[in-house]
Amino acid sequence: MTTEPLIEVHDDAAALATAVAGELLARLADSQSAGRVPAVVLTGGSIADAVHAEVARLGTSGEVDWTRVALWWGDERFVAAGSDDRNAGQARAAFIDALGVPTEHVHEVASSDDVDSAEEAAERYAAALAEHAPEGFEVVMLGVGPDGHVASLFPGFDQLDEQGRAVVAVHDSPKPPPDRVTLTFPALAQTRSTWFLVSGEAKADAVARALSPTSTTPAETPASVPRGRVETTWFLDRPAASRL
Numbered sequence: 001m002t003t004e005p006l007i008e009v010h011d012d013a014a015a016l017a018t019a020v021a022g023e024l025l026a027r028l029a030d031s032q033s034a035g036r037v038p039a040v041v042l043t044g045g046s047i048a049d050a051v052h053a054e055v056a057r058l059g060t061s062g063e064v065d066w067t068r069v070a071l072w073w074g075d076e077r078f079v080a081a082g083s084d085d086r087n088a089g090q091a092r093a094a095f096i097d098a099l100g101v102p103t104e105h106v107h108e109v110a111s112s113d114d115v116d117s118a119e120e121a122a123e124r125y126a127a128a129l130a131e132h133a134p135e136g137f138e139v140v141m142l143g144v145g146p147d148g149h150v151a152s153l154f155p156g157f158d159q160l161d162e163q164g165r166a167v168v169a170v171h172d173s174p175k176p177p178p179d180r181v182t183l184t185f186p187a188l189a190q191t192r193s194t195w196f197l198v199s200g201e202a203k204a205d206a207v208a209r210a211l212s213p214t215s216t217t218p219a220e221t222p223a224s225v226p227r228g229r230v231e232t233t234w235f236l237d238r239p240a241a242s243r244l
């Protein structure tokens with residue numbers, strides 16, 4: 001059973017990022033104390049940059065053993081490994097390499113240098129999830145687009161209806177780049193906590209719709225769907241919360 005979403009409103013994107021990074025470090029430390037190797041799903045996009053920078057800044061305190069953390073992505077752009085569009089590259093540059101997470105715990109989606117199609121990358125990622133994260137995740141972090149998309153699950157797209165596969169390919173994404181790989185709703189549900197990270201007035205309508213699920217549909221607002229098994233929290237800044 002999942003609880004109703006919690007909402008935390010911070011003054012601005014910087015305060016939001018500091019709060020999320022602090023809560024993430026505390027959660028990772030707690031999980032490690034309980035004997036787990038926490039698996040975290042990272043998001044891409046603008047707010048992820050701010051959160052990652054704060055994780056890098058606060059993450060050297062010794063609270064977290066970074067050799068015992070596993071990192072995954074909710075979605076990835078199917079581009080070359082060195083492309084600036086890669087969500088994984090963004091996170092590696094911001095904190096992963098600096099904090100010393102072992103390569104074997106950093107689960108990147110295959111790039112277009114590695115495989116021929118987004119479909120093949122999705123199949124490989126699903127196999128990696130089944131092998132290395134059979135119990136699901138500690139925390140899934142999700143950015144939200146102004147259109148209400150999460151990961152690469154876009155309004156009106158067929159991938160929203162996927163019930164069997166954990167990972168699927170996306171083509172003709174309304175946000176560039178067009179070819180992507182995304183976890184599906186069933187895979188995103190395998191988590192203790194789901195944290196939405198949303199900053200900016202441009203996303204206020206999407207946030208309001210997602211938090212009023214009786215007035216929208218998953219097809220219109222994919223962000224209305226994901227829930228953690230134990231906890232779902234929306235971390236917002238004031239502009240993003242302005243239509244609640």
Ligand SMILES: O=C1O[C@H](COP(=O)(O)O)[C@@H](O)[C@H](O)[C@H]1O
Pocket residue numbers: 043044045046047048074075076077087142143144145146150151152175
């Ligand atoms: O393309 C993507 O967009 C969303 C939201 O990004 P933002 O820049 O509007 O914050 C992001 O969550 C997703 O991971 C990414 O691939």
